Amino acid sequence: DIQMTQSPSSLSASVGDRVTITCRASQGIRNDLGWYQQKPGKAPKRLIYAASTLQAGVPSRFSGSGSGTEFTLTISSLQPEDFATYYCLQHNDYPLTFGGGTKVEIK
């Protein structure tokens, strides 16, 4: 199985802060990676696909980068509605696997 190591597992930040979340794959996955945002009691929502392409309708303060084994999700200026848990997903090989999640909390 491809292991997706996501860091940090949680962070505290203030509105307006720049936030960076990292996912490392245990082997190369090209750009077969998506980023998801999940709020309590809701299904995950895709933010980024193919590692760096912004999903339609998602604010441009979200961006993704990386290829191979290291990937980054950046929120350029954190907004109140961005406090949530974020997950990466690799779909390069079976079984599909998610990162462990990063909970973004209010400082």
Add this chain to the structure above:
Amino acid sequence: QVQLQQWGAGLLKPSETLSLTCAVYGASFSGYYWTWIRQPPGKGLEWIGEINHSGSTNYNPSLKSRVTISLDTSKTQFSLKLSSVTAADTAVYYCARRNRNHEPRSFDIWGQGTMVTVSS
């Protein structure tokens, strides 16, 4: 607008079989994988398995011996059965869709989730 609506029993006893169904509205089965994912309370997401329009399946090896995913093309529904459940199977179960033949191939549409609790 594509929507997935899911349902099924929310409380099971150990050793029973979990059964969930997901109805697809606004899309055909062709060209996609139809997937089940679960999330134990307070924990992360786990891919269970998927099925395509011809009935070909892929399962997570960790659950493969207990999982069956099937589809009913006449009703545009697909289903999950998980046998011999234990407390470790307590989770919110989601159905989801991803593209099969072209990018992007990550999950784009999700169901609302169904909480399944296994308790004696």
